[in-house]
Amino acid sequence: MSTQNPLGLPRVINAAGKLTALGASAVHPEVAAAIAEGAQQYVLMDQLHEAAGRFLAQVSGAEAGFVTSCSAAGIAIGVAAAVTGGDPVQVEKVPFVDTPRRKVVIQRGHSVSFGAQILQMIQLGGGVPVEVGSVNKTELYHLEGNLTDDVAAVLFVVSHHTVSSGMLPLETVVAAAHQRGIPVIVDAAAEGDLTKYIRAGADLVIYSGHKAFGAPTSGIVVGRRELVAACAAQNKGIGRTMKIGKESILGLIKALQLYGQDGDPGRWRERVDRLAAAIGEWPGVQLDVRVEAGRGIPRLCLAFNPVEAGLTAAEFVAQLQAGDPVIMTRNHLLEHNIVQIDPRPLREDEIDLVAERVRAVLARYARQAV
Numbered sequence: 001m002s003t004q005n006p007l008g009l010p011r012v013i014n015a016a017g018k019l020t021a022l023g024a025s026a027v028h029p030e031v032a033a034a035i036a037e038g039a040q041q042y043v044l045m046d047q048l049h050e051a052a053g054r055f056l057a058q059v060s061g062a063e064a065g066f067v068t069s070c071s072a073a074g075i076a077i078g079v080a081a082a083v084t085g086g087d088p089v090q091v092e093k094v095p096f097v098d099t100p101r102r103k104v105v106i107q108r109g110h111s112v113s114f115g116a117q118i119l120q121m122i123q124l125g126g127g128v129p130v131e132v133g134s135v136n137k138t139e140l141y142h143l144e145g146n147l148t149d150d151v152a153a154v155l156f157v158v159s160h161h162t163v164s165s166g167m168l169p170l171e172t173v174v175a176a177a178h179q180r181g182i183p184v185i186v187d188a189a190a191e192g193d194l195t196k197y198i199r200a201g202a203d204l205v206i207y208s209g210h211k212a213f214g215a216p217t218s219g220i221v222v223g224r225r226e227l228v229a230a231c232a233a234q235n236k237g238i239g240r241t242m243k244i245g246k247e248s249i250l251g252l253i254k255a256l257q258l259y260g261q262d263g264d265p266g267r268w269r270e271r272v273d274r275l276a277a278a279i280g281e282w283p284g285v286q287l288d289v290r291v292e293a294g295r296g297i298p299r300l301c302l303a304f305n306p307v308e309a310g311l312t313a314a315e316f317v318a319q320l321q322a323g324d325p326v327i328m329t330r331n332h333l334l335e336h337n338i339v340q341i342d343p344r345p346l347r348e349d350e351i352d353l354v355a356e357r358v359r360a361v362l363a364r365y366a367r368q369a370v
Contacts, residue, residue, distance in 0.1 A: 011325035013350050017297075017342035018190065020070075020115060022328055024210035024217065026345065031255045035216055038250035045246065049232065052249050056222050059256055060194040062205070064228035066221040067249050071189035072114070072121055073242035074206035074219040075155070077234045078185045078227075079104055079125030081204070082153035086230030091237040095126040101152040102128045104185075107138045109163030110156065114189065118157065124238065127152060137166040143173065147180045156202070158188045160292070160332070174201040183227060192259075194222065203227055215255035216248045269298045271343035271351060276300055278355030282362045284308025290340070297344065299330065302358075304337040310365035313337040319361045327357055 014022050027035070049067065056065025068074050083102055084090035090097045104127035111131050112118055119129045130151070133142040147154075154177045156170055170186065177184050183203035191197075192212030197205040204227050209218030221231050235243065269289075276287050284305040291298045304313045311319075313334050320327040330340035346354065 013325050013327045013354060014345035015341045015354055016328045016330040018211040025214045027214060027216060028258055030258060031251050034254035035247045035251040038247035043246050048246055048249055052253060055253055056220060060198055060222040062198045062222035063225040066228050066231045067244055067252060068219040068221060069242045069244045070217060070219040071206050071208040072116060074221045075121040075187055076125040077231050077239050078204045078206055078221060079122050079127040080234050080238060081227050081230035082183055083126040086233035091233050094237050095124055097126040101150050103130045103151045104153050104155050105130045105132055105146050105151055106155045107167050108133045108135050109167045112157060112159060112161040114161055136163055138168050143168060143176050147177060147182055151182050154182060154184045156184055156186045158186060158191055170200050209252045213255050213259050215252040218244055218248050218252045268343045271346060272298045272300045274351055275341060275355055278352060279358050283366055285362060300341040302339045313339050316361060320357060323357060327354055
């Protein structure tokens with residue numbers, strides 16, 4: 001975004017990752033062209049949704065697919081689908097349904113906030129959340145003992161926000177739920193594998209289109225045909241508030257067609273190594289490369305010793321954000337004095353600029369620490 005944009009917003013360099021707070025993705029030129037073309041045409045929306053659903057089924061290996069406005073909407077709509085079964089009378093009552101099966105079981109370590117509370121998304125879809133286990137441990141009996149006749153679904157969350165150990169794996173959850181005829185909904189918002197969770201037996205899987213896939217703001221739901229049909233039925237209920245425009249659907253499809261062409265982990269590692277070399281060695285700052293488990297994303301980590309470096313990680317981040325352009329880093333570990341740089345959103349011309357700004361801030365405070 002130019003500093004001359006009509007709203008007067010500063011230019012932002014995204015070194016944080018595919019985050020909603022930063023607009024998630026800067027789309028590929030071909031995706032932007034598909035959005036622009038769609039915005040200038042009329043279309044029968046039902047036909048577009050049906051065609052997009054067929055495409056999503058094809059690329060995911062699921063029976064059917066559905067497009068919504070984002071993954072949070074997908075969770076609420078997926079829960080509503082499980083709770084109502086697509087019954088139009090109940091669809092119009094969501095979230096105040098009176099069906100006999102309303103409970104949605106979730107492991108306590110999966111009860112996260114992703115910027116909003118996931119339990120609220122369950123409630124918005126008419127579900128009644130039932131947290132099982134403890135925050136750091138779920139045993140099989142915790143799950144099985146709560147899979148009662150009034151359970152509409154089990155929600156399984158795949159995210160860096162969840163507790164990373166002590167939770168029941170998806171395969172175990174699927175086996176236990178399916179033994180009782182209960183569907184499993186997987187929230188895989190930031191994940192990039194459209195087939196993995198379907199192959200693992202999930203009944204509905206929800207993704208953000210605008211994170212790993214580089215699409216405009218959108219949500220993807222794939223899964224069993226009858227559940228996806230019940231998701232589509234929510235367009236006459238709460239889904240109406242979560243509808244997605246024609247241009248975003250067409251942009252999503254183009255992004256999925258292009259997906260993988262610009263997502264080589266080897267290329268990401270080259271960017272990280274280039275950044276590390278350009279930043280160099282500084283007192284009190286340890287540079288390290290960490291690879292996110294599961295997704296293979298390499299990130300450059302800067303671990304601060306505030307006494308030796310002359311500043312804390314939080315002060316370092318504040319300096320980067322105060323400049324022009326604004327540089328946003330990944331700050332999930334800031335309380336541990338660790339700052340991460342995600343190479344994926346960076347353009348080639350931004351890598352050296354980020355390194356230059358990092359050096360300038362570190363040099364300023366290193367002189368003060370001497």
